[in-house]
Amino acid sequence: MEIQGYNMPDDLYYEEHHFWVRVEADTIVMGMDDFAQDLAGDVAYVQLPFEGKKLVKGKSFARVESGKWVGKVYAPVNGVVAEANEELESNPALINEDCYGRGWMYKIKPNDMAEVEDLIKGAEAVEKWLLADIEKYKQE
Numbered sequence: 001m002e003i004q005g006y007n008m009p010d011d012l013y014y015e016e017h018h019f020w021v022r023v024e025a026d027t028i029v030m031g032m033d034d035f036a037q038d039l040a041g042d043v044a045y046v047q048l049p050f051e052g053k054k055l056v057k058g059k060s061f062a063r064v065e066s067g068k069w070v071g072k073v074y075a076p077v078n079g080v081v082a083e084a085n086e087e088l089e090s091n092p093a094l095i096n097e098d099c100y101g102r103g104w105m106y107k108i109k110p111n112d113m114a115e116v117e118d119l120i121k122g123a124e125a126v127e128k129w130l131l132a133d134i135e136k137y138k139q140e
Helices: 034-040 113-118 123-139
Strands: 013-015 019-024 027-032 043-046 060-066 069-074 079-084 106-110
Touching: 019 113, 027 034, 034 069, 034 123, 106 113
Parallel strands: none
Antiparallel strands: 013 019, 019 027, 027 106, 043 060, 060 069, 079 106
């Protein structure tokens, strides 16, 4: 679905800091959403944590940098990093070019897949959340 020019696929879950999550079997794939990549500008660096790194829901586990911004990546669930998108090491701009496809960032093996249900999901919830953040960032 499109919300004020931002592409926000409604088959995904969203984390409050503007990262998307897609369930793939017993793993989740995570990346930066369209709003965040647009706000950040040209992504210049993505920290790729090691496989097996333990994640605590809500805690920072990586960093993303652009020319005008340094942001933290927060764990959407408790679990471990199963894989990081190595392609981002040499081409972090993939996040700007294809944030929901080739620009994916991390694959995570959740301790409890039910935690995914705590994320933002569904057209109405996503729209309400995104419109509020558009307003918030417009004022900053």
